[in-house]
Amino acid sequence: MSETQEHAGWTHVYSGKVRDLYVPTKLLVDDDSWTGDPLTFSPVVLVVATDRVSAYDQVLSPAIPGKGAMLTSLTRWWFDQLPQVPNHLAHPLDDRLEVLGLPEVPAELAERGTLCRTLDMFPVECVVRGYLTGSGFKEYQATGAIGGLPLPAGLANGDRLPEPIYTPAWKAPLGEHDVNVSYDRTVELVGEVVAAQLRELSLEIFALASEIAEARGVILADTKFEFGADRATGIVTLADEVLTSDSSRYWDAEAYATASTPELRMASFDKQIVRDWLAANWDQDVSEEPPTLPHEIVEQTAARYRELLGRLTGA
Structure with a gap:
């Protein structure tokens, strides 16, 4: 799935649906004692x-x-708006990284690449909802609650x-698909202290981001965050893409x-146009290749991404 596997000074180690990960090549060749998962x-x-786009896990x-x-660009902008929240951005002059003599980020990846510190990621997707919609609305219709949290009756x-x-x-x-869980289950997964930190940070960031977005005429209906522990300090740290159209x-x-x-x-302001078209034109039979997106669907989706970036950042 990778667009390209080789870049000067960097070795490709993983491709997800829409992102590729690289580590410094010198770390793989200079020390034979480092074996196993390079991200470890x-x-x-x-x-x-x-630029890949996914929907329905395809x-x-x-x-x-x-x-x-x-x-x-949007993730970088949001990190700048949240200076009080520890994040995973790596700075080559950090004492822990300067000694590595890191290679430059290749010019061809500069607009799409983010140099990050690796963290010990928590197996919890931290979803915050300010509005009732999507899968949350379906769950509310069935149970009157979301994730075990009861909500007022009669919401639309x-x-x-x-x-x-x-x-x-x-x-x-x-x-595999992520599974909605109760807060008590997150306590079992990561411990009481970390579970409480994840909930508190997620709600705090959502409140700040909502205020910033609303000042620009945009509603943040819901989002998801991911966090990990800094390997040197243990501090809970915001990671992954943040407050983008995809998250x-x-x-x-x-x-x-x-x-x-x-x-x-x-x-x-996201790929809902793609989801809607795919739902109307594919039966989601995973044994078959999904249909090719029409040019107008691609262009409309790109325009929505551009509009949100402009509305929020002025770029």
């Missing part, structure tokens, strides 16, 4: 956001032009919740207040 022993990783074709650069799809709620998921092994659901505030239909009210 390497103190840094170069995370490259590709990587689709063609890619969305500029998507990787736009999501990387898209309604704002009385207050944001934390509804974590367990990060399943590669190839969050954003709506236009004016449309939300004035639109005549739920579809227009909750038109999101």
